[in-house]
Amino acid sequence: xxxxxxxxxxxxxxxxxxxxGAAATVALHAGARVIGCLDGFKWLMEGxxxxxxxxxxxxxxxxxxxxxxxxxxxxxxxxxKAETLEAVxxxxxxxxxxHLITIGGDDTAFSARRVAEQAQGRIKVAxxxxxxxxxxxxxxxxxxxxxxxxxELATTLxxxxxxxxxxxxxxxxxxxxxxxxxxxxxxxxxxxGAPITLIPEEFPPGTIKLDDVVxxxxxxxxxxxALEGRNDGVAVVAEGIAERLDExxxxxxxxxxxxxxxxxxxxxxxxxxxxxxxxxxxLAKRGVKIASxxxxxxxxxxxxKPTAYDRDYTRDLGAFAVFALQAGTQSxxxxxxxxxxxxxxxxxxxxxxxxxxxxxDVDTRSGWFRAARALQxxxxxxxxxxxxxxxxxxxxxxxxxxxxxQRYAPIAAR
Numbered sequence: 001x002x003x004x005x006x007x008x009x010x011x012x013x014x015x016x017x018x019x020x021g022a023a024a025t026v027a028l029h030a031g032a033r034v035i036g037c038l039d040g041f042k043w044l045m046e047g048x049x050x051x052x053x054x055x056x057x058x059x060x061x062x063x064x065x066x067x068x069x070x071x072x073x074x075x076x077x078x079x080x081k082a083e084t085l086e087a088v089x090x091x092x093x094x095x096x097x098x099h100l101i102t103i104g105g106d107d108t109a110f111s112a113r114r115v116a117e118q119a120q121g122r123i124k125v126a127x128x129x130x131x132x133x134x135x136x137x138x139x140x141x142x143x144x145x146x147x148x149x150x151x152e153l154a155t156t157l158x159x160x161x162x163x164x165x166x167x168x169x170x171x172x173x174x175x176x177x178x179x180x181x182x183x184x185x186x187x188x189x190x191x192x193g194a195p196i197t198l199i200p201e202e203f204p205p206g207t208i209k210l211d212d213v214v215x216x217x218x219x220x221x222x223x224x225x226a227l228e229g230r231n232d233g234v235a236v237v238a239e240g241i242a243e244r245l246d247e248x249x250x251x252x253x254x255x256x257x258x259x260x261x262x263x264x265x266x267x268x269x270x271x272x273x274x275x276x277x278x279x280x281x282x283l284a285k286r287g288v289k290i291a292s293x294x295x296x297x298x299x300x301x302x303x304x305k306p307t308a309y310d311r312d313y314t315r316d317l318g319a320f321a322v323f324a325l326q327a328g329t330q331s332x333x334x335x336x337x338x339x340x341x342x343x344x345x346x347x348x349x350x351x352x353x354x355x356x357x358x359x360x361d362v363d364t365r366s367g368w369f370r371a372a373r374a375l376q377x378x379x380x381x382x383x384x385x386x387x388x389x390x391x392x393x394x395x396x397x398x399x400x401x402x403x404x405x406q407r408y409a410p411i412a413a414r
Contacts, residue, residue, distance in 0.1 A: 002032040004322065005097035006055075008073040009040040009108030013130045013146030014306040015314035018064035019103050020071060022318030024055045027099075030326065035095055040074035040104075041111060044091040045084040052095060064311050067303040077107065079114045089118045099124050099325045101318075105131035105144075106357035109333060113346040113357075116331040124330035126321045126343070132301055135181035137349045137358040138335055140366075145317060147184065149310045150177075150301040154188035157297055158234060162192060165232040170291035171221060172234045173279070175242075175272040177298030180359045182238035186372055188297075189236035195377040196220040197236040200244055201362045201369075202414065208241055210249035214278045215411045218397075219379035221279065221290060226396035227389065231290060233377070235275075239298070242269045272296055286398035316341075381412040 004027045006020055024034040034055040037044060043051040053059075053071070063070055078088045092100060092115075100123050102112040109127050116125035129136040132150035134143050154176055161172050174194075176185035182199020189197030198216060200208065217235050224230050272294035280292050306314065313336065320341035321334045332343035351358045362369055383389045384405050394404035 002099055003096045004032055004034045004099045004101060005037055005092055005095065006034065006071060007037045007040060007100065007102045008069050008071050009102065009104035009111060010073060010075060010131065012068060012073060012302040013132050014067055014149035014304050015145040015310040016069040016103055016130060017066050018306060018311050018314030019128050019318040021060035021063040022315040023101050023322050024060045025057060026319045026322040028057055035097060036071040039072045040076050041078045041088055042074045042076040044088045045076055045078045047087045047091055049091050049094050064315055065305065067305045075107070077111065079111050085114055085118050088115055089123065092123055097123060101321045102127045103130050105133070106136055106359055109136065109349065109357040113331065116346065124325050126324050126330065126332055126334055128317045128321055128334050132184055133178045133181050134183035135359045137360045139337060142335065142337060145310055145314045149304055149307045151184060151187040151191065152307055153301050153304050154184060154297055155191040158188050158192035158194055158236060161295065162194065162234050165234055168291070169232050170293060171232060172292065173237065173272045173276045173294045174234055175237050175239050175296045177301065178238045178240050179243065180240050180361065182240060182362050185236050185238035186362060186369070190372040190375065194236045195224055195233040197372065197376065198241065199238040199362055200240045201364050203244070207246040208244045209246055210278065212411065213241065213275065214282055215408065216378065217275060217279050218282055219408050219411055220377050221283065222393055222397040223379050223383065224377045226392040237271065237275060239271060242271045288398050379408045379412050384409060384412055
């Protein structure tokens with residue numbers, strides 16, 4: 001009898017239970033056993049095989065309707081030490097697991113690949129890509145599961161803040177979850193109609209200067225005031241900008257704790273407050289007073305009940321993972337392309353330089369980004385070249401036209 005194991009790693013995302021439920025159902029219908037490993041790789045790494053749950057059809061009958069994960073999740077990293085990786089393989093073997101389905105983002109995908117390598121074919125492994133960040137290397141136009149549900153809720157939250165700001169005449173700085181990719185921030189900002197959305201991909205490679213971010217946001221505030229007569233708006237910012245900020249600008253980064261994979265815990269970086277204060281102070285020094293507030297949007301998105309799209313999508317992915325393993329396919333990422341299963345070998349998603357899983361950034365040359373950019377309120381070179389527009393912007397910023405041109409020329413040149 002085949003035994004399927006299911007492990008969930010990384011942060012929560014809407015639709016995890018859809019994968020678990022569909023994979024368990026298809027495997028059980030085929031006469032296999034299904035064992036859910038609780039808390040990701042945490043206990044398996046310790047050689048502990050007691051934190052598991054054998055799943056039945058009754059257990060998973062309607063779990064696809066729920067948010068969260070019935071198996072919980074963790075960021076435990078089995079690849080940090082050779083002994084913990086070996087412990088995982090031994091634990092899985094002790095449980096009789098010969099087929100493993102992992103669910104997670106880029107770090108869990110890397111862990112799945114290393115487990116498959118360590119098992120040397122004794123355990124067939126398939127990984128289902130999960131992240132609200134939408135940053136796994138799937139083909140263009142194919143989202144990771146959980147992204148669409150998270151974007152829907154994030155859009156509603158930003159939309160409500162836009163109306164609040166219109167009502168109260170103030171600006172809000174909203175930081176949206178997304179470590180490497182600005183996809184979620186851009187998707188929510190564009191869908192809600194935010195005046196400006198800022199993502200890390202639009203900056204040159206390397207560190208990002210806080211002053212550049214402040215000038216861009218300040219420019220949106222003064223242009224909206226100058227040309228639209230409005231002193232309200234919402235600036236959506238991807239949290240990944242914090243990870244690339246020059247530490248000289250944001251000393252707090254040196255003290256922020258890191259997770260098991262070495263990543264800065266971005267949720268503990270008060271980026272929204274830093275940006276709100278920096279923009280407000282910059283304008284206040286010249287006598288321009290703007291009421292403002294800040295908010296982080298992230299945790300409230302991760303365990304939301306999945307939309308119909310993500311329910312359908314994740315049930316396909318769970319079933320496809322079982323189909324692939326039953327067919328003998330292993331060491332693959334499971335994708336749905338044109339309604340068909342397309343297993344992608346782990347080797348194809350590996351970064352040649354780092355050996356880790358590649359991250360998919362927002363393509364700033366795409367039509368999706370170009371349209372989003374064109375819909376925003378930002379100071380452009382054409383604004384600085386037009387004497388009347390420049391004069392209006394300079395007045396709103398409490399600067400002379402020459403000083404305004406000098407201050408905003410670097411960001412307009414982007």
